[in-house]
């Protein structure tokens with residue numbers, strides 16, 4: 499895993515209230531104190547801001563804001579993972595598992611599974 503990602507995940511973990519995080523001093527602890535809904539709301543906002551930055555970049559050709567917004571989105575996603583006791587390494591493992599599997603083939607295989615299940619239900 500990237501050293502930056504691992505370091506940030508460790509800092510986020512240390513900001514949990516049960517690990518001594520202080521919502522008065524830490525933005526991440528404040529998010530944990532607010533709970534799931536506040537974290538998910540931030541992800542929704544940051545995702546929307548990323549889309550808007552990408553649309554602006556299409557018009558003005560300046561993609562730098564996309565990086566900025568994407569960093570905000572990734573950061574809040576890391577907070578969400580920690581909230582559910584998941585790690586960025588697990589996401590990277592899932593991406594590694596998918597390596598070489600075309601999205602088109604995977605979707606077709608999914609449809610086959612659903613069709614087979616429907617056939618089984620009929621019998």
Ligand SMILES: N=c1c2ncn([C@@H]3O[C@H](COP(=O)(O)OP(=O)(O)OP(=O)(O)O)[C@@H](O)[C@H]3O)c2ncn1[C@@H]1O[C@H](COP(=O)(O)O)[C@@H](O)[C@H]1O
Pocket residue numbers: 506509510513523524525526527543569570573
């Ligand atoms: N990478 C980040 C990071 N990226 C973004 N942010 C914060 O995320 C918030 C993003 O919110 P917005 O851009 O929507 O701005 P806003 O309108 O002020 O947000 P809200 O009022 O809705 O919270 C801002 O407060 C940013 O400062 C981050 N806060 C912290 N980190 C990392 O997390 C570490 C721990 O942070 P603390 O827990 O605050 O010490 C830091 O050392 C950094 O490495």
